[in-house]
Amino acid sequence: MSRPRLRTVVADTSTLVSLAVPRADEAYDTTTAPDPLQYLLTACEVAVPPEVISELRDLTQYQDIHSAAATNVLAAQDYYTVEDPYARSDTAEARPTFGLDDGETDGIVLANALGVDGFLTDEFGGTNFALIHAVLQRPRIVPTPRLICDYARNGHMTHSEARSLITNISPHRSWDNSPYVSQVLSLLD
Amino acid sequence: MREYIEDTADSETFQELVATKYYDDQLDFETAKQLVGAETAQRLRLLRSDLADEPLDIAAPDDVNIYDGDATTVVTDDVDDR
Numbered sequence: 001m002s003r004p005r006l007r008t009v010v011a012d013t014s015t016l017v018s019l020a021v022p023r024a025d026e027a028y029d030t031t032t033a034p035d036p037l038q039y040l041l042t043a044c045e046v047a048v049p050p051e052v053i054s055e056l057r058d059l060t061q062y063q064d065i066h067s068a069a070a071t072n073v074l075a076a077q078d079y080y081t082v083e084d085p086y087a088r089s090d091t092a093e094a095r096p097t098f099g100l101d102d103g104e105t106d107g108i109v110l111a112n113a114l115g116v117d118g119f120l121t122d123e124f125g126g127t128n129f130a131l132i133h134a135v136l137q138r139p140r141i142v143p144t145p146r147l148i149c150d151y152a153r154n155g156h157m158t159h160s161e162a163r164s165l166i167t168n169i170s171p172h173r174s175w176d177n178s179p180y181v182s183q184v185l186s187l188l189d
Numbered sequence: 190m191r192e193y194i195e196d197t198a199d200s201e202t203f204q205e206l207v208a209t210k211y212y213d214d215q216l217d218f219e220t221a222k223q224l225v226g227a228e229t230a231q232r233l234r235l236l237r238s239d240l241a242d243e244p245l246d247i248a249a250p251d252d253v254n255i256y257d258g259d260a261t262t263v264v265t266d267d268v269d270d271r
Contacts, residue, residue, distance in 0.1 A: 153244035
């Protein structure tokens with residue numbers, strides 16, 4: 001049996017910012033090391049709801065790495081599509097109440113409507129993970145570290161490059177103490 | 190006593206310990222559920238199955254400049270020394 005394909009995805013704000021952190025970090029040399037945002041945006045068809053764009057714009061007001069990361073995601077807008085999930089005829093006209101934030105909720109509605117392969121999120125440490133899993137219909141939930149790990153397991157980067165990316169993103173995204181991230185790193189040993 | 194257990198179950202370190210033991214197969218799902226509650230245990234179960242999955246089939250990326258010019262960078266203090 002063939003492996004499940006990940007060709008079309010909807011990404012939430014947290015995933016896009018996490019993947020954009022390495023390129024936004026002056027100390028991380030993406031001329032020689034892989035840029036995971038470039039990987040995502042050129043290897044998958046990516047769609048996001050307008051709310052994610054608005055959350056990214058809010059982040060750009062600050063002076064930190066999250067702001068630089070969000071600025072870069074916005075600069076790469078030719079490489080993803082923005083679609084309002086509630087403008088479609090096959091969805092509800094207004095945002096449902098899942099108990100999640102607006103960007104996540106809209107992303108899930110869009111992911112279900114488009115029938116994409118995956119919904120990318122950083123929510124693996126929070127109580128929302130099981131909830132997101134439950135409200136997604138066809139799309140599978142893909143935690144950001146798993147995506148990076150699978151670039152390596154597909155042979156698109158080395159295991160050591162993937163480890164290094166996850167280790168570099170971790171302190172900026174509170175992944176440091178996550179047992180899940182430790183397990184993903186051990187898959188890359 | 191109950192308060193102690195509730196406080197402990199909510200603490201991040203305790204949850205991390207349960208997660209690690211559960212991922213390493215040293216705890217079963219029912220025990221994990223009693224220790225951290227149904228919602229967290231369900232998340233751990235989903236993540237454990239995610240970790241056990243075969244790799245997703247992902248296409249090769251293209252080496253193109255996606256940033257419409259130069260990407261923005263900032264100097265961070267806290268990366269090198271961690």
